[in-house]
Amino acid sequence: MEQLLKQIEDHKKEISAFTAADEKQVEEFRIKYLGTKGLMKSIMGEMKNVAVENKKEAGQLLNDFKVFVEEKYNELKESTVNGQQSTANSIDLSLPGDNLPIGSRHPVVLMRNRIVSIFQRLGFAVAEGPEIEDDWHNFGALNLPEHHPARDMQDTFYIQQNPDWVLRTHTSNVQIREMEKGKLPIRMIMPGRVYRNETVSARSHCFFHQVEGLYIDEHVSFADLKQTLYFFVKEMYGKDVKVRFRPSYFPFTEPSAEMDVSCFICGGSGCNICKKTGWVEILGCGMVHPNVLTNCNIDPAKYTGFAFGMGIERPAMLKYGINDIRLFSENDVRFLKQFTSAI
Numbered sequence: 001m002e003q004l005l006k007q008i009e010d011h012k013k014e015i016s017a018f019t020a021a022d023e024k025q026v027e028e029f030r031i032k033y034l035g036t037k038g039l040m041k042s043i044m045g046e047m048k049n050v051a052v053e054n055k056k057e058a059g060q061l062l063n064d065f066k067v068f069v070e071e072k073y074n075e076l077k078e079s080t081v082n083g084q085q086s087t088a089n090s091i092d093l094s095l096p097g098d099n100l101p102i103g104s105r106h107p108v109v110l111m112r113n114r115i116v117s118i119f120q121r122l123g124f125a126v127a128e129g130p131e132i133e134d135d136w137h138n139f140g141a142l143n144l145p146e147h148h149p150a151r152d153m154q155d156t157f158y159i160q161q162n163p164d165w166v167l168r169t170h171t172s173n174v175q176i177r178e179m180e181k182g183k184l185p186i187r188m189i190m191p192g193r194v195y196r197n198e199t200v201s202a203r204s205h206c207f208f209h210q211v212e213g214l215y216i217d218e219h220v221s222f223a224d225l226k227q228t229l230y231f232f233v234k235e236m237y238g239k240d241v242k243v244r245f246r247p248s249y250f251p252f253t254e255p256s257a258e259m260d261v262s263c264f265i266c267g268g269s270g271c272n273i274c275k276k277t278g279w280v281e282i283l284g285c286g287m288v289h290p291n292v293l294t295n296c297n298i299d300p301a302k303y304t305g306f307a308f309g310m311g312i313e314r315p316a317m318l319k320y321g322i323n324d325i326r327l328f329s330e331n332d333v334r335f336l337k338q339f340t341s342a343i
């Protein structure tokens with residue numbers, strides 16, 4: 001009798017601890033404890049070894065044990081629905097929740113948003129265009145006919161299946177796509193990713209980002225271009241920053257210029273960033289070439305306009321003190337999570 005009691009206690013402990021993740025395990029439980037060759041059967045067989053005077057008590061004990069095992073079986077059955085463990089019994093609602101890490105914006109996105117929002121305040125609308133572009137929109141319409149030497153200024157990735165397609169080398173393709181729509185005036189800011197077949201190093205990458213600007217209307221002059229960019233620079237780098245324009249060449253603008261700002265790292269006295277010149281180049285710009293307007297069915301006798309294009313990575317590197325452009329595309333969370341400002 002003593003022994004039987006002890007046995008039952010031990011089995012109860014084992015059974016209480018039993019868990020089943022799916023219906024298969026519930027069935028294993030049934031076979032092990034309630035099956036025709038299971039524990040219940042063999043322990044019932046112990047009755048014959050119990051002394052006559054204890055039979056009644058032992059019978060009661062075994063019956064209780066049987067109820068206990070059956071209850072456990074039903075419980076296991078209920079808790080596995082469609083082969084999955086129900087969470088109803090396993091969630092402890094009193095436990096404190098996990099802290100989900102807050103994401104952060106990519107530094108290129110932060111810089112893009114800053115640039116775009118300054119032009120939005122001047123009434124520029126945002127537009128985007130395709131990264132896989134045909135030759136006409138990336139080159140031809142921008143006054144870069146086939147075999148034009150200026151095509152070599154930008155090392156192009158061509159798409160193997162169709163040599164007429166390229167990965168756009170600049171966001172200027174979006175200028176064409178907007179002008180083609182034929183709705184004037186145009187006042188657009190066009191951010192996006194561009195590709196150039198360049199060796200990847202700390203200073204240059206085979207893809208990076210630009211923001212393009214385009215303003216077409218009657219009587220738009222170079223003075224409007226300068227004033228717009230002055231406003232941008234003051235908003236972006238502060239009111240004390242000096243600006244200078246250098247004559248330059250782009251096939252799609254005439255006249256063309258590059259704009260420098262006084263080095264915002266050393267204040268113009270000369271440092272590594274500005275290569276001791278005191279100036280940092282930030283964008284290319286100019287008056288939209290009449291051929292480009294004609295290519296887009298806009299009458300250059302009636303309309304004029306200006307365009308500009310600037311990189312995003314370089315100003316972001318300067319602002320955040322990043323010394324390797326490859327960090328932007330490696331997706332190392334330790335790098336990315338450092339940028340937390342709101343826009």
Ligand code: PHE
Nearest residue numbers: 170172250284285307308309
């Ligand atoms: N597309 C030129 C570049 O990628 C920049 C530019 C845009 C220059 C618009 C003038 C006008 O270098």
